[in-house]
Amino acid sequence: MTLISDFLQTLCNGNGQLSRLLLSLFVIICTLSCCAWIYTKNRNGTPQLPPGPRGLPLVGNLLSLDPELHSYFARLAQAHGPILKLWLGKKLGIVVSSPSLAREVLKDNDLTFANRDVPAGARVVAYGGSDIVWTPYGPEWRMLRKVCVLKMLSNTTLNSVYTLRRKQVRETVGYFYSRAGSPVNVGEQMFLTVLNVITNMLWGGTVEGNERTSLGAEFREVVSEITDLLGKPNVSDFYPGLARFDLQGIEKKMDGLSRQFDRIFDIVIDQRLKMNREAGDSETPMTMIHLKALLMDMVVGGTDTSANTVEFVMAEMMNKPEVMRKAQQELEGVVGKDKIVEESHIHKLPYLHAVMKETLRLHPALPLLVPHCPSATCIIGGYTIPKGSRVFVNVWAIHRDPSIWENPLDFDPERFFNDKWDYSGNDFNYFPFGSGRRICAGIAMAERMVMYSVATLVHSFEWNLPHGEKLDLTEKFAVLPGCDHSSTKSAERRSGGA
Secondary structure: OHHHHHHHHHHHHOOHHHHHHHHHHHHHHHHHHHHHHHHHHHHHOOOOOOOOOOOEOOOEOHHHOOOOHHHHHHHHHHHHOOEEEEEEOOEEEEEEOOHHHHHHHHHHOOOOOOEEOOOHHHHHHOOOOOOOOOOOOOHHHHHHHHHHHHHHOOHHHHHHOHHHHHHHHHHHHHHHHHOOOOEEOHHHHHHHHHHHHHHHHHHOOOOOHHHHHHHHHHHHHHHHHHHHHHHOOOHHHHOHHHHHHOOOOHHHHHHHHHHHHHHHHHHHHHHOHHHHHHOEOOOOEOOHHHHHHHHHHHHHHHHHHHHHHHHHHHHHHHHOHHHHHHHHHHHHHHOOOOOOOOHHHHHHOHHHHHHHHHHHHHOOOOOOOOOEEOOOOEEEOOEEEOOOOEEEEOHHHHOOOOOOOOOOOOOOHHHHOOOOOOOOOOOOOOOOOOOHHHOOOOHHHHHHHHHHHHHHHHHHEEEEOOOOOOOOOOEEOOOOOEEOOOOOEEEEEOOOOO
8 A cells, every 4th residue: 555655646746647647547457457356256256146126125025026926027037037036025035937047946956946935824734844745855755755646646546536537527517517508617616526536535435416515615715715825925934033923813814724624634534544554664654744734735736726727728718719629529539429538538639638738838737836945055047046045936937938939828739739748847848737856746636637527528518608708817826826717608518418
């Protein structure tokens, strides 16, 4: 510093013009040197957090959140890029909206991102997060996944309950036949159908007649309340220090809802203790809590997702009658006009498979998947993603990206004719069920149930809308899925009805 001071003093005492010129050069050199030093430091140091919208002190970006997070995040990505950050109170949220970044999270760094950021409400309803959705990756989770995939939802198990699916779907067709020519609520009836299939798989009992309608409606209300609470912003999640106060009463409400299921599960488990003895492994045995949590996953996660997908498939086809006609022509060619759809016909229906894939492209069951939580700080897309942040993968936005899909908002099943895309999660342009270790465990069940239900409904009835009307297909966001259910659909019996 003394050397610099002496140099400046000399300049000031010398020729004025020369001094000013030399001083200007000195300032420029110092400025460039500082910039180079800062640039080099940033290159060699820890990368910065992703860009994102400005937040307010204490609350961050909470006050600007749109309830429909998937479309809101897609708009933010247009402004800030395919990876961005939001401060949700004290919680850092990271949103990923491109195939390459989704690959980095779900494949290249799959192990790091194999954990979940568990909401406070989910801890209550899922027995402390002891289920397959929320349990941290490790021996306990692997045991649950093994029980779910190899025992509850294996091809052998699914084949063994085909007569049950057949019976329930045909009873639903019978209900629609009794309402032919009148508006029907497809989502509600499919929820009851899937509910009966799942509960019968689990504990062997179904409900019939008036009891079916009343109990199914009650069950759906409880499931709907649970999914709404899971999707509601919770102060306890954004400010963990306040969690014990449950300021919004979400945990209290969730506890009441879970107790309704718990009473049923206790009866089921008492009757089927054999299932508990056969589950788990020598290293990680299955407990009663594990079993109840898996039952909760099956009932809550399997009913609304399948019912909503069937409803979206039917609604999309009704909005495009030419698609409905092609599907019916394919069914008549494979099944026969005066015969009834069997599950064995499903693999012979490529057009209907394309319809289901296109529906899941536009309406993935979980638009943001289930939030991931890195177990260690890592680098994604050149940015630092801190340990413990909540990471959203916006599959909804990726499926509607015009740089990937031609006319992405159009419902066009023929884009899936080349069999390039499946549900494996290996192609990050299309992964409606997720990818990596935490990919959905119920894909086989969902595909069978949705395809068989849709094929039967399309083959059994002529579906019409009032002249000039279109169905509103706007999704309602939730951590677990939900959608707006329309009752403007009407059915008239075709010759292939059950």
